[in-house]
Amino acid sequence: MTLLSISKVRRTFGDVTALDGVSLDIREGEFFALLGPSGCGKTTLLRILAGFETLDEGEVTLAGADLTQVPAHRRPINLMFQSYALFPHLSVAGNIAYGLQRERLGKAEIKQRVDEVLERVGLTHAAKRRPQQLSGGQRQRVALARAIVKRPRLLLLDEPLSALDRKVRAEMQLWLKQLQHEVGITFVVVTHDQEEAMSMADRIAVLNQGAVEQVADPVTLYGSPATHFVADFIGANNFFSGTAVAGGLATDAFGVLPARGGTAAPGSPAILAVRPEQVSVSGGALAGTVVDVSFYGGLSRILVATGDKSVIVHQHGAPRVAPGDAVELGWAAEDAVLVRP
Structure with a gap:
C-alpha cells in the first residue's frame, strides 16, 4: 500500500533547478533511500516532505491527503537532522520527552512512552546523562528515540550516520534497519553513501541533477542498472x-x-x-x-x-x-x- 506519493515535483532556486519533475511512490512500512551525489536534489526533496520548503509544481500526498497546504508542525512526519540537534542542557530522557511535553500529554503517558523507547534503543541506563556524556552512536540513538517517541507515520533522516566513524557506522546501519522493522514506521533516508543505502534500504531512488534515474531494490540496482550514471555511481x-x-x-x-x-x-x-x-x-x-x-x-x-x-x-x-x-x-x-x- 502506498503511503507517500510524490508526483511531478519541481523546485527551482533562481537559475538552479533543484528538482525537475520528480515522481515517487513510497510504501507503508518501507525503508526507502534517496541516493545521489551532492547537489542532486535529495535534501531539497526531504525538506519539502517535512514542510520546510515549498514546491513550485507538483503534488505530495500522505495516505491520499494533500500535504502541500499542511504546516510542518501539523504533519505526522518527523525529521531527524544530520547534526542530531540535541538540547545540551537536558538529559537523555528530557530530550526524548520534549516533543511530547510540547503536545501537553499527561506526565504518566510521557514517562511510559519515554521508558518504552529508551528500552527499545538500548539507552535505559543512560536516561539521566547529558548528550555531551555520550558517544556519537549513543547521541544518534537519542535523536532517533526523540523522533520515534511521537509515533509519526513517516520518519525522515538526513545523512543520519555521516558523523560516525566507519566501524560505528557499520554497526548503526544494522541497528537502524532492525529498529525500523520493530517500530513499523516508514523511513525515508537521504544519503550520498551507496554502501549505506544498499545495506539498509528496501528500495532506493537514485537522483541525478534533480531527476530520478532509477528506482529499484538494491540487488536490481547493482545487477541491472538502467543508465550509465547508475551503473557508475553504484559500486x-x-x-x-x-x-x-x-x-x-x-x-x-x-x-x-x-x-x-x-x-x-x-x-x-x-x-x-x-x-x-x-x-x-x-x-x-x-x-x-x-x-x-x-x-x-x-x-x-x-x-x-x-x-x-x-x-x-x-x-x-x-x-x-x-x-x-x-x-x-x-x-x-x-x-x-x-x-x-
Whole structure:
C-alpha cells in the first residue's frame, strides 16, 4: 500500500533547478533511500516532505491527503537532522520527552512512552546523562528515540550516520534497519553513501541533477542498472562503448562483447557494464597485460591493460597473477548488461 506519493515535483532556486519533475511512490512500512551525489536534489526533496520548503509544481500526498497546504508542525512526519540537534542542557530522557511535553500529554503517558523507547534503543541506563556524556552512536540513538517517541507515520533522516566513524557506522546501519522493522514506521533516508543505502534500504531512488534515474531494490540496482550514471555511481564497474546488437555490444576495438539486453535498444548507442568480480583473467577473448595488483586481505584488485583500455578485476583471496603477466579477459553474457549512455 502506498503511503507517500510524490508526483511531478519541481523546485527551482533562481537559475538552479533543484528538482525537475520528480515522481515517487513510497510504501507503508518501507525503508526507502534517496541516493545521489551532492547537489542532486535529495535534501531539497526531504525538506519539502517535512514542510520546510515549498514546491513550485507538483503534488505530495500522505495516505491520499494533500500535504502541500499542511504546516510542518501539523504533519505526522518527523525529521531527524544530520547534526542530531540535541538540547545540551537536558538529559537523555528530557530530550526524548520534549516533543511530547510540547503536545501537553499527561506526565504518566510521557514517562511510559519515554521508558518504552529508551528500552527499545538500548539507552535505559543512560536516561539521566547529558548528550555531551555520550558517544556519537549513543547521541544518534537519542535523536532517533526523540523522533520515534511521537509515533509519526513517516520518519525522515538526513545523512543520519555521516558523523560516525566507519566501524560505528557499520554497526548503526544494522541497528537502524532492525529498529525500523520493530517500530513499523516508514523511513525515508537521504544519503550520498551507496554502501549505506544498499545495506539498509528496501528500495532506493537514485537522483541525478534533480531527476530520478532509477528506482529499484538494491540487488536490481547493482545487477541491472538502467543508465550509465547508475551503473557508475553504484559500486565499481568496467565500461565499453559501442552499439547494441543481438547478444552484446559491437565495438570497433574489440569486436562483439557478450552482454544481456538491458535498457539500450538494438541498433542504438549503448554502454556495456560489467562488474570487476564478474571478469576472469583466463580463457577470455580480450588479450591483456597485468599492470598492477593490490591485495586487501579477502580481495585482490587487478588492473589489466588491453589495447588503450584499462579493466579492473576483483579476485577472492590472494592474487594469482603478477604485474607483467599476459592474461585473457572474459565474462559470461548474463554477467554484463547494456545500458543507455
